[in-house]
């Protein structure tokens with residue numbers, strides 16, 4: 566098991582960071598009046614960990630999960646749609662990622678909440694309990710799906726509670742946000758990351774040279790997951806650790822750096838075609854398209870004349886927005902690369918002739 570999973574705190578009492586949030590969540594559960602919740606914060610900040618610990622606090626061992634591939638037949642007016650989604654479920658909750666259904670996400674939201682409301686659990690005292698539905702990546706849901714979500718949230722509020730999770734709450738409609746208790750999970754500070762790394766090091770019986778954990782934390786861009794993964798990679802590469810040991814960057818990041826230098830070296834249809842192949846490779850390895858675009862922009866900005874930075878940022882934002890509206894991310898990343906090439910080539914010709 567990877568350390569990120571092995572050392573994920575199971576209960577709210579055991580969390581090493583976000584202890585203040587954990588304390589408030591505990592109060593919420595004991596007061597028996599848990600509202601709908603929206604957890605938001607950057608990747609790797611600890612949202613999923615808090616949600617899992619909260620479920621355990623609510624339902625104890627009943628929150629043990631099993632993975633299922635579920636099929637739904639949804640009646641969509643004149644036709645029936647077949648949907649297949651992977652869910653994680655226990656007797657008390659179901660967790661899924663409705664945006665996986667693409668433009669049919671609206672039907673997933675409607676159908677599943679209806680099904681859950683039908684199978685309402687009964688608690689130990691014989692009273693009707695409520696079921697919890699955990700929806701991940703709600704910021705990626707279409708507008709229609711978010712509207713359905715709002716309606717179903719109201720309609721079934723007596724029988725189920727929603728726990729929504731996303732990176733950015735600004736992409737969740739106001740109507741959904743205002744019906745939830747919003748919980749911001751900040752990226753942990755570097756000293757908090759150091760604390761977690763030292764804890765893992767101790768559990769694994771490792772000797773850490775002074776400042777080693779701090780160096781990993783510094784390179785992690787405040788992502789706890791990333792810091793723990795880097796730490797484990799260092800352990801595999803070399804132990805005992807040394808003071809000057811290199812903290813390896815993630816493979817995909819190196820690959821994006823390579824793409825950025827390809828783009829800077831030559832701006833032509835042939836190079837664009839080669840870049841497309843590399844972008845495809847990242848996408849089939851499940852690197853999210855928004856992250857690729859962001860990282861690519863970051864790498865290009867490092868190499869760019871300051872005169873062009875503003876314009877390039879503008880176009881990156883433009884294509885990022887189009888990517889959210891569309892279905893095929895590759896088109897939009899490639900369009901950004903083509904736009905960049907044209908701007909950069911124009912600049913080179915104007916400057917050097």
Ligand SMILES: Nc1ncnc2c1ncn2[C@@H]1O[C@H](COP(=O)(O)OP(=O)(O)OP(=O)(O)O)[C@@H](O)[C@H]1O
Pocket residue numbers: 568569570572573574579580581582583606607608609610611612613614615732761789790793
């Ligand atoms: N409060 C915590 N205390 C100690 N370790 C933690 C805590 N929260 C998270 N971690 C560690 O950090 C890792 C990443 O956290 P988690 O998966 O919860 O992040 P996330 O915000 O849900 O990320 P993403 O949005 O990318 O899914 C976990 O696997 C766990 O090992």
